[in-house]
Amino acid sequence: MPAEDLGTLAVHGGEPRKKAHDSVTTPLILAATYAFEDTAEIERYFKGEIDREEYGRYGNPTVRAAEQKLAALEGAEECALFGSGMAAVTTALFELLKAGDHVVLMNDCYRRTRQFVGSFLSRLGIESTLVEPGNEAALFAALRPGNTKVILAESPTNPYLRVADLAQLRRARDACEGANLVVDATFATPVNQRPLAQGADLVVHSATKFLGGHNDLLAGAVLGRKGLVQSIKDLRGVLGGVLDPHSAFLLIRGLKTLHLRVGRQNETAMAVAVWLEAQERVRRVFYPGLPSHPDHAAAAKQMSGFGGVVSFRLRADAAGTSRFVDACRLATMAPSLGAAETLIEQPALMSYFELTSAEREAIGITDDLVRLSVGLESAADVIADLAAALSKI
Numbered sequence: 001m002p003a004e005d006l007g008t009l010a011v012h013g014g015e016p017r018k019k020a021h022d023s024v025t026t027p028l029i030l031a032a033t034y035a036f037e038d039t040a041e042i043e044r045y046f047k048g049e050i051d052r053e054e055y056g057r058y059g060n061p062t063v064r065a066a067e068q069k070l071a072a073l074e075g076a077e078e079c080a081l082f083g084s085g086m087a088a089v090t091t092a093l094f095e096l097l098k099a100g101d102h103v104v105l106m107n108d109c110y111r112r113t114r115q116f117v118g119s120f121l122s123r124l125g126i127e128s129t130l131v132e133p134g135n136e137a138a139l140f141a142a143l144r145p146g147n148t149k150v151i152l153a154e155s156p157t158n159p160y161l162r163v164a165d166l167a168q169l170r171r172a173r174d175a176c177e178g179a180n181l182v183v184d185a186t187f188a189t190p191v192n193q194r195p196l197a198q199g200a201d202l203v204v205h206s207a208t209k210f211l212g213g214h215n216d217l218l219a220g221a222v223l224g225r226k227g228l229v230q231s232i233k234d235l236r237g238v239l240g241g242v243l244d245p246h247s248a249f250l251l252i253r254g255l256k257t258l259h260l261r262v263g264r265q266n267e268t269a270m271a272v273a274v275w276l277e278a279q280e281r282v283r284r285v286f287y288p289g290l291p292s293h294p295d296h297a298a299a300a301k302q303m304s305g306f307g308g309v310v311s312f313r314l315r316a317d318a319a320g321t322s323r324f325v326d327a328c329r330l331a332t333m334a335p336s337l338g339a340a341e342t343l344i345e346q347p348a349l350m351s352y353f354e355l356t357s358a359e360r361e362a363i364g365i366t367d368d369l370v371r372l373s374v375g376l377e378s379a380a381d382v383i384a385d386l387a388a389a390l391s392k393i
Helices: 006-012 039-046 061-074 085-096 111-124 136-142 166-174 226-239 245-255 258-277 296-302 318-327 357-362 379-390
Strands: 078-082 102-106 127-131 148-154 180-184 202-206 220-224 282-286 309-314 343-345 369-373
Touching: 006 061, 006 258, 061 078, 061 220, 061 245, 078 085, 078 226, 085 111, 085 148, 085 180, 085 202, 085 220, 085 226, 102 111, 111 127, 111 148, 127 136, 136 166, 148 166, 166 180, 220 226, 258 282, 258 309, 258 379, 309 318, 318 369, 318 379
Parallel strands: 102 127, 102 148, 148 180, 180 202
Antiparallel strands: 078 220, 202 220, 282 309, 309 369, 343 369
16 A cells, blocks of 8 residues: 555555455444453553553543554554544643643644643743744743643644744744643645644644534544653543543544545635635635745645635624624534535624624624635536625625
């Protein structure tokens, strides 16, 4: 099998040719506990002489198959799957950090990640510094050599699709002995970007999004070198944020078409972004494939595709923006992204409703902002839907 052919890896990667009961697909094993033949087998298992399952919180054959497939796609030695993307992030950070350590993270990381680091880890004596993405001077000024243990970035980010310069982050990591560079690559997927090959220590995904791809599962993943990920797996067994076998089964199915889906979404999102940028009722478009995007050069250098999410600001107030979103008939109003269906949301309402307009403005969430996650519909149909909705502003 060509090691770098993502299409072949998506279908066959990580899976043995001969599967249980001669099934063509990896079987769904719904087992919470596993029987041993005798006490001698138990001893061999705990001595590490045989590789098998013991109890559902520590492993499952279907989950393991999904981990191996995703590791093959990401070019990782090991993968740990979790019950959600947040379970993956929090468990990894718990393993990497202790009281007195310091974290540097980009100020547009996922809001729940920022909340966990700033509000929860701070209670455990772990300090953090927020840095604007792309600001190299601020990044290096934030470092505390000997104390900074994690540099955490998303690439691309939500909702402005900022692309982290991975070479810059790698240099920052190297300036802090013992630090780990963690990249949340949910928006990119292994099809568009492989951070491990560009020097990251760990890659995190919300597999709920593009990797699953059908709005029917919750999952998270941490990938990287074997020893580091294994320590995170061990902690997963203590904290209990495991992925259920049925979701793993659905994830395997989703991964087999990942390259096809993301390729189509890359093309559609690019066409939509170009069209939006030409519309009078659109104030600004945020898409890394556009030369107007602040990180276009970095994206062109380190990504093979620009992703399936487009964000844009309208020339409208909050009410006008809501009328636009309400008028869409093809795009479905819902949170999340990366699925077969095109999803649309007004972040000021969907994710930041509890804040005032002024508070949202202060963190960069304007009332006229729209996030669009294109699905597998034709680009022409998506554009026609947006055109009809723009007329309702």
